[in-house]
Amino acid sequence: MNALDLTRINRLAPYKVWTQDGCDYLIETNRGQIFVIGFMDDYSIWQTGAYQFTISNQSHQPSPLDQKLRETILLLIEAFFAANPDILLYICETGDGRQAFRSRLFVRWFNTYSNRDAYIMQTAEVQEGKTKNFAALIVQKSNPRLKEILAEFDETIRILTNKPQ
Numbered sequence: 622m623n624a625l626d627l628t629r630i631n632r633l634a635p636y637k638v639w640t641q642d643g644c645d646y647l648i649e650t651n652r653g654q655i656f657v658i659g660f661m662d663d664y665s666i667w668q669t670g671a672y673q674f675t676i677s678n679q680s681h682q683p684s685p686l687d688q689k690l691r692e693t694i695l696l697l698i699e700a701f702f703a704a705n706p707d708i709l710l711y712i713c714e715t716g717d718g719r720q721a722f723r724s725r726l727f728v729r730w731f732n733t734y735s736n737r738d739a740y741i742m743q744t745a746e747v748q749e750g751k752t753k754n755f756a757a758l759i760v761q762k763s764n765p766r767l768k769e770i771l772a773e774f775d776e777t778i779r780i781l782t783n784k785p786q
Contacts (some may be wrong), residue, residue: 622643622644622660622662622672622704622705623704623705624640624643624704625640625646625697625700625701625703625704626700626703626704627639627640627646629700630693630696630697630700633696634692634693634696635688635689635692635693636648636649636650636651636689636690636693637649638693638696638697644659644660644661645657645658645659645660646658646659646660646697648690648693648694650687650689650690651687651689652682652687653680654678654679654680654682655678655679655680656676656677656678656679656690656694657675657676657677657679658674658675658676658677658694658697659673659674659675659676659677660672660673660674660701660705660709661673661675663710665710665777666710666773666774666777667708667770667773670707670708671707671708671709671710672701672705672707672708672709672710673709673710673711673712674698674701674709674710674711674759675711675712676694676711676723676727686726691730691733694730695730695731695734698759699736702740702761706761706763706764708758708759708760708764708770709758709759709760710756710757710758710759711727711756711757711759712754712755712756713727713754713755713756720752720753720754720755721753721755723755724744724746724755724757727757728742728744728757731757731759738762739761739762739763740759740760740761740762741758741759741760741761741762741767741771742757742758742759743757743758743771743774743775744756744757744758745757745758745774745778745782746782747778747781747782748782756778758770758771758774
């Protein structure tokens, strides 16, 4: 993955962003919470060019609806696509059973994003045992493989949702 332009991000973002390793980007909120935003290679559907996007609250404190956090995370996504014209998969963390809430919040954040028309975001729910998993595909509309990417994502979700129990 190509590194994100931290100078531009920090010029525009309401919260300071820094990196530990070029794949994880950290944000500290006004309340002292640390969020780690990760971009890691993902080979679950595509052989190359796909990254899993993660948001982790390292402070493990409840986080109120924070517009500055939303703006900063959306700037990170925008910077990702400026440096990497690839695919992002957002998988909601399931450790505390709040993945449905996280999914709704992320979709709401993305739907209020001023540049959302440059992207397609497709969401999915997959039941695995007693756990419902939520995912989102984000890809630029200008991606030359757009139709193929959407078809592969749809097919993978169809297979996962119709698998025998």
